[in-house]
Amino acid sequence: AQKITQTQPGMFVQEKEAVTLDCTYDTSDPSYGLFWYKQPSSGEMIFLIYQGSYDQQNATEGRYSLNFQKARKSANLVISASQLGDSAMYFCAMRAINDYKLSFGAGTTVTVRA
Amino acid sequence: GAVVSQHPSRVICKSGTSVKIECRSLDFQATTMFWYRQFPKKSLMLMATSNEGSKATYEQGVEKDKFLINHASLTLSTLTVTSAHPEDSSFYICSAESGTALRLETQYFGPGTRLLVL
Numbered sequence: 368a369q370k371i372t373q374t375q376p377g378m379f380v381q382e383k384e385a386v387t388l389d390c391t392y393d394t395s396d397p398s399y400g401l402f403w404y405k406q407p408s409s410g411e412m413i414f415l416i417y418q419g420s421y422d423q424q425n426a427t428e429g430r431y432s433l434n435f436q437k438a439r440k441s442a443n444l445v446i447s448a449s450q451l452g453d454s455a456m457y458f459c460a461m462r463a464i465n466d467y468k469l470s471f472g473a474g475t476t477v478t479v480r481a
Numbered sequence: 482g483a484v485v486s487q488h489p490s491r492v493i494c495k496s497g498t499s500v501k502i503e504c505r506s507l508d509f510q511a512t513t514m515f516w517y518r519q520f521p522k523k524s525l526m527l528m529a530t531s532n533e534g535s536k537a538t539y540e541q542g543v544e545k546d547k548f549l550i551n552h553a554s555l556t557l558s559t560l561t562v563t564s565a566h567p568e569d570s571s572f573y574i575c576s577a578e579s580g581t582a583l584r585l586e587t588q589y590f591g592p593g594t595r596l597l598v599l
Contacts, residue, residue, distance in 0.1 A: 404590075410572055412525075412590035458524065467513065469576075469588055471524045 369394045369461050373472035380449045380479050387434070388444040388475050390459030398464035401442040403433065406474075407455040415457075418442060449479045483509045485577050487591035494565055495599055502560045502594045504575030510555035511577035515588065516548075519572040531558050565598045572596075 370393040380386040392401065399420045405413040418426045418433045426433045434443040442461075446453055459472040484507040494500050504514055513532050517525040529545075531537040531552035539545045547569075549561040558577075562569050572595050576588040 410519075410574070410593040410595070412574065412576075412593075414590075456522075467530060468527060469515075473524050474522075476522070 369396075369399070369463060369466070369468075369470040371459050371461055371470050371472035373459055373475050375475045376473070377476040377478070380446075380453075380477060382451060382479055382481050383448055385445060385447045386449055386477060388446070388457050388459070388477070390442045390444065390472055392440050392442065392459075392461050394440075394461065394463055396463035396465060400462050400464075401433070401435070402460040402462070402469070403431070403442075403444045404458045404460060405453075405455045406458065412458075416444065446477075449477075451479050451481060453477060454479045483507075483577075483579070483589040485511075485575065485589045485591040487575055487594050489594060490592060491595045491597075493597045493599065496566050497564055500562045500565055500596060502562075502573055502575075502596075504558045504560070504577065504591050506556045506577045506579075506589070509577075509579045509589075511558070511579055512555065513578050514552055514558040515576045515578075516550060516558075516560050517574045517576070519574060519593075521572075525574060528560075562596065565596070567598045570596055570598045 372391045401418045403415040416428045416431045418435045430447045432445045456474045458474045462469045486505045488503045516528045528543045529537045529539045531550045533552050537550035552558040574593040575591045
């Protein structure tokens with residue numbers, strides 16, 4: 368079974384600054400994928416970024432980058448140059464290659480201040 | 482990208498009535514669809530997994546007679562909350578995928594349905 372831990376219930380960040388959201392995971396599967404989703408108040412789940420367990424480089428998508436440290440089993444999300452529209456709940460998720468389930472962390476609420 | 486729709490987006494019903502929520506993959510064939518439930522400020526909880534043409538697989542603690550899932554075609558899955566009660570009020574989200582291999586954006590999420598049972 369997979370377990371995802373997000374230890375930050377909520378965070379405040381100043382507009383234009385960077386913020387790091389923590390995510391650690393636990394799995395016995397050697398091959399897996401890590402995902403980050405954004406959920407604004409409207410409720411839709413917006414896919415942000417993906418990291419495969421065998422990927423050599425950290426994933427980046429625009430202002431989003433994933434700091435993947437496989438030995439520490441961590442997959443932190445970095446949002447650079449925060450915008451007011453980044454205020455939302457962020458979920459880290461994982462799926463093993465042999466499992467159909469996507470396991471989610473508890474989420475982190477980010478509030479961007481002007 | 483792949484689009485998944487849900488209908489209705491919001492529903493209010495009286496206690497004891499049944500409510501049906503539809504989840505459609507609009508531009509791809511979904512071999513597997515997932516139903517999640519989410520309480521305010523909480524994470525997504527997987528309720529069940531459905532494959533086209535076969536019975537849904539329910540997660541532990543989810544009442545299959547309470548939450549009926551039908552995956553009648555490769556583009557449509559429905560969740561029926563039978564004899565709804567106030568404690569069933571929640572945000573229900575579906576997701577769909579078109580393959581079995583681990584891929585980028587494998588699961589595509591619908592916009593969710595807010596259910597309020599009075």
